Amino acid sequence: MPKYIFSLIVDDEPGVMQRVVSIFSRRAVNISRISVGPSEISERTARIILSFEAEPRKAKFMRNLLSRLISVKKITQLKSDDAVIRELVIIKLKNHHENILEQIKQLTRDSNVALVNYVKGYAIEISGPSVEIDHILNHIDQKYVTEIVRSGIIALKK
Amino acid sequence: MNMLSGSEIVLEVLKSRGVKTVFGLPGGAIMPLYDELYDETSIRHILVRHEQGAAHAADGYARVTGEAGVAIATSGPGATNLLTGISTAYADSSPVIAITGQVPVQYIGKDAFQEADLYSLVIPITKHNFLVKDVNDLARIVNMAFDIALSGRPGPVHIDLPKDVQTKKATRKIVFKQFYTGKTPILSLRRIKQAANIIMKAERPVILAGGGVIISNAAEEIRLLAEMLPAPVATTLMGKGAISEYHPLSLGMIGMHGTKPANYAIMESDCLIAVGCRFDDRATGDEKTFAPKAKIIHIDIDASEIDKNIKSHLSIIGDAKEVLKSLIYYMQTAGLKKENTQWMSRIRQLNKDYPLPEPEETHPIKPPLIIKKMNSILKEDDIVVTEVGQCEMWTALYYKPRKPRTAVFSGGQGTMGFGLPASIGAKAAKPDSTVIDIAGDGSFLMMCHELATSVENNIPVIAAIINNRYLGMVRQWQELFYEKRYSYTFLGEKTNFVKLAEAFGAKGIKVTRCSEIKEAFITAIKSGETTVIDFEVDRECNVFPMVRPGGQIDKMIG
Numbered sequence: 001m002p003k004y005i006f007s008l009i010v011d012d013e014p015g016v017m018q019r020v021v022s023i024f025s026r027r028a029v030n031i032s033r034i035s036v037g038p039s040e041i042s043e044r045t046a047r048i049i050l051s052f053e054a055e056p057r058k059a060k061f062m063r064n065l066l067s068r069l070i071s072v073k074k075i076t077q078l079k080s081d082d083a084v085i086r087e088l089v090i091i092k093l094k095n096h097h098e099n100i101l102e103q104i105k106q107l108t109r110d111s112n113v114a115l116v117n118y119v120k121g122y123a124i125e126i127s128g129p130s131v132e133i134d135h136i137l138n139h140i141d142q143k144y145v146t147e148i149v150r151s152g153i154i155a156l157k158k
Numbered sequence: 159m160n161m162l163s164g165s166e167i168v169l170e171v172l173k174s175r176g177v178k179t180v181f182g183l184p185g186g187a188i189m190p191l192y193d194e195l196y197d198e199t200s201i202r203h204i205l206v207r208h209e210q211g212a213a214h215a216a217d218g219y220a221r222v223t224g225e226a227g228v229a230i231a232t233s234g235p236g237a238t239n240l241l242t243g244i245s246t247a248y249a250d251s252s253p254v255i256a257i258t259g260q261v262p263v264q265y266i267g268k269d270a271f272q273e274a275d276l277y278s279l280v281i282p283i284t285k286h287n288f289l290v291k292d293v294n295d296l297a298r299i300v301n302m303a304f305d306i307a308l309s310g311r312p313g314p315v316h317i318d319l320p321k322d323v324q325t326k327k328a329t330r331k332i333v334f335k336q337f338y339t340g341k342t343p344i345l346s347l348r349r350i351k352q353a354a355n356i357i358m359k360a361e362r363p364v365i366l367a368g369g370g371v372i373i374s375n376a377a378e379e380i381r382l383l384a385e386m387l388p389a390p391v392a393t394t395l396m397g398k399g400a401i402s403e404y405h406p407l408s409l410g411m412i413g414m415h416g417t418k419p420a421n422y423a424i425m426e427s428d429c430l431i432a433v434g435c436r437f438d439d440r441a442t443g444d445e446k447t448f449a450p451k452a453k454i455i456h457i458d459i460d461a462s463e464i465d466k467n468i469k470s471h472l473s474i475i476g477d478a479k480e481v482l483k484s485l486i487y488y489m490q491t492a493g494l495k496k497e498n499t500q501w502m503s504r505i506r507q508l509n510k511d512y513p514l515p516e517p518e519e520t521h522p523i524k525p526p527l528i529i530k531k532m533n534s535i536l537k538e539d540d541i542v543v544t545e546v547g548q549c550e551m552w553t554a555l556y557y558k559p560r561k562p563r564t565a566v567f568s569g570g571q572g573t574m575g576f577g578l579p580a581s582i583g584a585k586a587a588k589p590d591s592t593v594i595d596i597a598g599d600g601s602f603l604m605m606c607h608e609l610a611t612s613v614e615n616n617i618p619v620i621a622a623i624i625n626n627r628y629l630g631m632v633r634q635w636q637e638l639f640y641e642k643r644y645s646y647t648f649l650g651e652k653t654n655f656v657k658l659a660e661a662f663g664a665k666g667i668k669v670t671r672c673s674e675i676k677e678a679f680i681t682a683i684k685s686g687e688t689t690v691i692d693f694e695v696d697r698e699c700n701v702f703p704m705v706r707p708g709g710q711i712d713k714m715i716g
Binding site: 014015018019022026057060061064065067068069070071 | 277278281282285286289306311338341460461462464465466
């Protein structure tokens with residue numbers, strides 16, 4: 001099924017996520033990634049970026065249903081060939097190990113990788129396309145890893 | 159400056175919006191608002207006996223007027239009792255404003271007495287909802303609630319109003335203005351032209367009028383379009399009243415319990431002009447075989463209805479009245495000259511060959527006869543509301559409204575118990591119209607306590623119970639599809655509806671013979687009292703014609 005990314009400008013108020021999410025849950029469409037943050041448009045609005053898989057007719061239906069919501073001010077559909085799409089992952093390490101950093105750098109083409117020194121040890125922050133992050137996580141040596149956290153995606157029309 | 163309290167603000171906004179009647183039932187968390195209502199002389203509060211009745215009554219009020227209907231309840235169970243009514247209004251795009259009390263702001267989320275998370279509960283069944291935490295937002299919110307409920311595709315809006323917000327005084331002056339103008343679609347003239355060209359080329363056009371025609375007050379435009387093409391007009395259940403059913407171009411309702419001429423015409427049509435309808439499964443039957451020869455032009459204000467159930471060839475997003483006006487104007491200027499004699503004679507033939515089954519005057523009474531006799535008594539402004547099930551479908555088939563907003567059904571949800579409270583709402587809005595609730599004995603008992611509301615508030619409605627002692631529609635399906643295994647559909651014979659009516663201070667009339675039907679209606683209308691007519695009918699009479707669920711709509715039983 002094709003993947004879709006919608007960027008929504010919504011009223012930043014309690015329950016707005018529930019409204020958006022229930023449009024999907026009621027039609028048994030799974031939101032694979034979602035992120036929310038303040039929007040630059042005004043203090044009272046937020047931006048939600050969400051992605052899901054659906055047949056084209058269903059995706060159009062979802063878009064129309066979202067546009068019915070009073071809290072949704074604007075919907076933009078982002079296409080992967082015309083948008084910057086980024087996900088952030090933080091890999092907390094058991095101890096600072098050069099091997100894994102090298103390993104990751106070799107797996108990386110379009111992502112930014114940074115080794116960060118937290119108070120209680122080291123971690124690697126990677127921001128990049130989800131596919132590449134999937135690829136990296138599938139290939140790194142798990143023995144150095146304590147915890148992995150991934151954000152939803154954020155995306156912007158080029 | 160003398161600032162207003164939350165309760166005063168609510169009433170001020172209601173009054174500024176022209177609200178004259180509200181329906182409700184007080185309780186702890188809404189007492190400050192009720193205290194304010196006590197001295198209010200320009201708003202009539204109708205005390206119901208169960209909050210669901212308030213929601214349905216507000217809904218009935220909204221459907222017959224096109225204005226917002228207001229229902230008020232307390233927090234917790236009072237508010238959850240409204241849910242069925244709100245859901246019913248949502249399914250049929252009815253502008254109901256539901257205001258409920260809530261526990262004081264500082265108690266929210268702490269499982270306080272009579273606290274329920276209404277905010278979450280109503281999200282899927284309202285157009286929008288609010289929880290008011292600051293009295294200074296209240297005027298804006300109540301105004302917005304009206305704008306949202308009434309704009310575009312209408313729908314219910316819920317306002318959750320904590321008790322302390324009702325008593326607090328605003329520190330800012332309240333402003334009356336429109337806060338929300340709706341997401342008005344821009345009419346595509348290109349599409350209007352495309353549609354007009356398809357329609358003008360069509361040889362067998364059919365107009366399908368849905369509830370959107372009623373909502374946008376576009377009945378006149380439907381008639382104009384039908385006469386100029388000429389094209390016959392079928393309606394959905396919600397569209398009943400979109401054209402006078404005494405008009406020669408009227409085909410009646412389509413669908414599972416549609417008329418044969420309506421269903422056949424749709425299946426033969428080469429151009430279906432669908433206005434303000436959502437192609438519900440009960441209307442289309444098997445969607446793959448629906449209107450197979452037709453180019454479907456779907457006109458609706460809600461873009462999410464386009465291609466949801468039936469794929470259209472061309473869609474026009476917009477208000478039905480505006481779209482139809484443009485369409486008619488364009489076709490007139492483009493010099494539409496059509497005789498369409500062949501199609502018209504086919505339609506006349508269909509109407510002649512497949513009239514509705516004529517109910518005979520036998521004993522026991524055949525239910526359709528009741529509706530037919532009622533038709534002959536009612537005036538054009540009189541209103542028929544129904545409960546849900548066989549009583550509803552017999553009414554849909556045999557009741558012939560002349561005007562919009564004179565036929566009220568719970569369509570989308572099919573809510574049993576809707577009819578009596580909705581007819582009270584309708585009568586409160588239109589006291590000069592006779593309002594009849596065509597009920598089944600099963601549905602009627604679900605909200606029969608609202609007889610007290612009708613009697614005590616002097617809102618005299620007539621409940622005509624088609625009493626077959628069964629949950630009739632379920633029994634009919636059991637007969638047809640479950641080998642007559644009548645699993646828990648027989649309701650027993652002891653319930654005495656005349657005594658029930660009398661216990662509530664209403665008039666009760668028992669009718670067992672065909673010859674008494676008309677007289678019973680006339681007596682009830684003349685009495686000006688709340689009246690229950692208990693029609694003892696043929697217990698196993700089925701609603702025909704009928705299409706099997708999911709079947710092709712021209713393959714009809716009966």
